Amino acid sequence: MPEHIPVDEAVAIGIDFGTLSGRAVVVRVRDGEELGDAVHEYRHGVVDRSLPADGRLLPPDWALQVPQDWRDVLRKAVPAALAAAGVSADQVIALGTDFTACTVLPATAAGAPLCELPQYADRPHAYPKLWKHHAAQDQADRINALAEQRGEAWLARYGGRISSEWQYAKALQLLEEDPELYAAAERWIEAADWIVWELTGVESRNQCTAGYKGIHQPDLLPGSGYPGRDFLAALNPGFADFTEKIDFPLSPLGGKAGGLSPRAAAWTGLIEGIPVSVGNVDAHVTNAAARALEPGHLLAIMGTSTCHIMNSDRLADVPGMCGAVRDGVVPGLWGYEAGQSGVGDIFAWAVRTALPEGYAREAHERGIGAHELLTEKAQAQPVGAHGLIALDWHSGNRSTLVDHHLSGLIVGLTLDTSPEDVYRALLEATAFGTRVIVDAFERSGVPVTDFTVAGGLPKNAFLMQIYADVLRRPVNVIGSEQGGALGSAIHAAVAAGAYPDIHSASAAMGRIRRDVYLPDPERARDYDLLYAEYRELHDHFGRDRLAGGSNVMHRLRALRAQARTAQAADARTANARAANADPSTPATSATPATTDLPASRADLDGVPA
Ligand SMILES: Nc1ncnc2c1ncn2[C@@H]1O[C@H](COP(=O)(O)OP(=O)(O)O)[C@@H](O)[C@H]1O
Numbered sequence: 369m370p371e372h373i374p375v376d377e378a379v380a381i382g383i384d385f386g387t388l389s390g391r392a393v394v395v396r397v398r399d400g401e402e403l404g405d406a407v408h409e410y411r412h413g414v415v416d417r418s419l420p421a422d423g424r425l426l427p428p429d430w431a432l433q434v435p436q437d438w439r440d441v442l443r444k445a446v447p448a449a450l451a452a453a454g455v456s457a458d459q460v461i462a463l464g465t466d467f468t469a470c471t472v473l474p475a476t477a478a479g480a481p482l483c484e485l486p487q488y489a490d491r492p493h494a495y496p497k498l499w500k501h502h503a504a505q506d507q508a509d510r511i512n513a514l515a516e517q518r519g520e521a522w523l524a525r526y527g528g529r530i531s532s533e534w535q536y537a538k539a540l541q542l543l544e545e546d547p548e549l550y551a552a553a554e555r556w557i558e559a560a561d562w563i564v565w566e567l568t569g570v571e572s573r574n575q576c577t578a579g580y581k582g583i584h585q586p587d588l589l590p591g592s593g594y595p596g597r598d599f600l601a602a603l604n605p606g607f608a609d610f611t612e613k614i615d616f617p618l619s620p621l622g623g624k625a626g627g628l629s630p631r632a633a634a635w636t637g638l639i640e641g642i643p644v645s646v647g648n649v650d651a652h653v654t655n656a657a658a659r660a661l662e663p664g665h666l667l668a669i670m671g672t673s674t675c676h677i678m679n680s681d682r683l684a685d686v687p688g689m690c691g692a693v694r695d696g697v698v699p700g701l702w703g704y705e706a707g708q709s710g711v712g713d714i715f716a717w718a719v720r721t722a723l724p725e726g727y728a729r730e731a732h733e734r735g736i737g738a739h740e741l742l743t744e745k746a747q748a749q750p751v752g753a754h755g756l757i758a759l760d761w762h763s764g765n766r767s768t769l770v771d772h773h774l775s776g777l778i779v780g781l782t783l784d785t786s787p788e789d790v791y792r793a794l795l796e797a798t799a800f801g802t803r804v805i806v807d808a809f810e811r812s813g814v815p816v817t818d819f820t821v822a823g824g825l826p827k828n829a830f831l832m833q834i835y836a837d838v839l840r841r842p843v844n845v846i847g848s849e850q851g852g853a854l855g856s857a858i859h860a861a862v863a864a865g866a867y868p869d870i871h872s873a874s875a876a877m878g879r880i881r882r883d884v885y886l887p888d889p890e891r892a893r894d895y896d897l898l899y900a901e902y903r904e905l906h907d908h909f910g911r912d913r914l915a916g917g918s919n920v921m922h923r924l925r926a927l928r929a930q931a932r933t934a935q936a937a938d939a940r941t942a943n944a945r946a947a948n949a950d951p952s953t954p955a956t957s958a959t960p961a962t963t964d965l966p967a968s969r970a971d972l973d974g975v976p977a
Pocket residue numbers: 386387388670671672673711712713714715716717739740743823824825827828831
C-alpha cells in the first residue's frame with residue numbers, strides 16, 4: 369500500500385460488470401465502508417433479437433453484448449462514483465473488476481474484439497457471447513457424449529455434464545457456424561480477462577474462469593491442464609488447436625494483473641500505474657464481500673440468475689454441479705459452483721406477461737413496483753393455497769440437470785388462478801431448485817453448514833422467508849447491496865498489498881448479517897409436501913426421459929426451431945422477391961441472419977415420450 373496515503377483515506381474501486389449494467393463502488397480499505405457508487409446501463413443491453421450493426425434477426429437462444437458498452441462503464445461510472453464518494457483520484461490505491469461468466473469473445477492477439485473490426489461488424493459470431501447465450505446446446509451435448517464415451521476424468525468435476533454456457537460449447541458453435549471467423553480469432557477470451565487487458569494493456573488469465581468455464585483441471589489433464597488435442601479433434605478436426613486460443617499463464621485471484629494504463633487512466637480519471645487486480649467472476653468475488661469463505665459456507669448470489677458458490681476442504685464429485693476448481697474462489701481450497709440460469713429473470717417474465725391492467729394501475733397509483741405488488745398479494749395466502757407447482761426452467765437448468773433445452777412449467781392452473789398465485793408458485797419453484805442443489809452437495813459428502821444470500825433479490829423479504837422455510841435453514845444476508853463490486857474492491861486491496869490475502873481482507877472489509885430469516889416449522893412441513901411434488905415433476909420432465917419420463921420439452925423446442933427457421937426462410941424469400949421486383953428496395957431489418965440454426969432432428973426422433 370502506498371505510504372503517502374494515510375490509512376484512513378485509502379480507497380479501492382470495485383467494478384461489477386453485470387448483465388444489463390456496470391456498477392463502480394468506492395470502498396474504504398480500512399473497513400470496507402462504501403463511500404459512493406454509480407451505475408451505467410449498457411446502451412445495447414442484451415443483444416438477443418437483432419444485431420446492432422444491421423438489424424438482422426438473431427435465432428432463438430442467442431444472447432450477445434457490445435464491448436463498447438463495457439468501456440463506457442469505465443468512462444462514466446468510475447468518475448461518477450468518485451464524485452459521489454467525494455474522494456480524489458490520488459486516494460485510490462487499486463482497482464478490481466468482476467464480470468458475468470462465461471461471457472466470452474473472439475479477439476485478435478492485440479486484444480481487439482472481432483466485432484469492432486469493420487469487416488466483421490455484421491457477423492453475429494464476432495460479438496461477445498453473453499453467459500446466457502444458450503444456442504450451443506447441441507455442441508454441449510456432443511462434448512458431453514464424447515467425454516463420457518472416452519471416460520474423460522474431468523467430466524465428473526463438472527457434475528457429469530458441462531453447460532452450453534461454457535467456453536468450449538460456445539467456441540465449437542463459432543467454429544461450426546462461422547469457420548472463417550473462428551480462424552480469425554487469435555484469442556477466445558473471457559470478458560473478465562478482456563476488461564483487465566483493456567485496463568492495463570497487459571494480457572492475463574484468471575484461475576476462476578479458466579477452471580469453471582474453461583475446463584482447466586491441471587491435476588487431471590497433463591500438459592496445458594486443458595482437454596487434449598485428440599479430444600478436441602474428435603469433436604471436430606478443425607477444433608484440434610482450440611487450446612492455442614485460450615492457453616495463457618494463469619494468475620491467482622487477488623493478484624496484481626498490471627498497472628492502470630495511460631489510456632485507461634484517461635477514461636477513468638484515475639492515476640496511471642495503480643494496481644489492477646486479476647479478473648474475476650461476479651458470483652465468486654462476492655464470497656469475500658459476504659465473509660463466506662470458510663468451508664461449507666454456501667453463498668447464493670441471487671439476481672437475474674442465481675449462482676451458488678461454496679469453498680470446501682473436500683474434493684467430491686457432486687452430480688450436476690457447474691464445477692469444482694482448486695483455488696477457484698480463494699487459493700488453497702476447492703471452490704464449488706452451482707447455479708440456476710433463471711431466477712429474477714423468471715419473476716420478470718411473470719410481471720411482463722401476467723400482470724393485468726388493473727394490477728399495473730394499482731401499482732402505479734400506490735407508487736410501488738409490480739414485483740412489490742405481486743409479492744404483497746401473494747404472501748397473504750397459506751402455503752399450498754394456490755394449488756400450483758412450477759418448474760423454474762424458463763432459462764434452462766444449469767444445475768443439477770445441466771440442460772438448456774428444458775423449459776418452464778406450471779401445473780395446477782384453474783379458472784380461479786390469479787396472477788399472484790402464479791407469481792408465488794414461481795418464487796417457490798426457485799427455492800425448490802436451490803434445495804435440489806443443496807441436497808446434491810450434502811448427499812455427495814460436501815456439507816453445507818451456512819446459507820447466505822447476496823445480489824439484488826434479498827430485498828424481497830417474502831422470497832427470503834420462502835427460502836428459509838423450504839431449505840429448513842437460517843438464511844444470512846450479505847451486509848451490502850453491491851456484493852460484486854465490494855468483492856472486487858476487496859481483491860483490489862489485496863492486489864495493492866493492503867492485506868496479505870483475501871481471507872484477511874474479507875474479514876476487515878466484508879459484511880454479513882446472520883440469521884436474518886429463520887425457518888418456521890409449520891410452513892417448512894407444508895413446503896416439504898410441495899417439494900415432493902416438485903421433485904416428481906423435476907424427475908419426470910428433466911431426468912427420467914429414458915425411464916418412463918417425458919421428453920416433451922425437448923420436442924417442443926425442436927419444433928419451435930423448425931418453425932422459426934421456416935419463417936425466417938420465408939421472410940428471406942419474400943425480401944429477395946421484393947428486391948428483384950424493385951432493385952432500389954433496401955434489405956429490411958427483418959432480413960434474417962445467415963445464422964438460422966437447423967432444427968435438431970435428434971431432439972425429435974427416437975426418444976420416448
Ligand atoms: N422485488 C422483487 N422481487 C423479486 N424479483 C425482483 C424484485 N425486483 C427485481 N426483481 C428481479 O431481480 C432481477 C435483477 O436482479 P439484480 O441482482 O438487480 O440484477 P443482476 O442479476 O443483473 O445483477 C430482475 O430479473 C428482476 O426481475
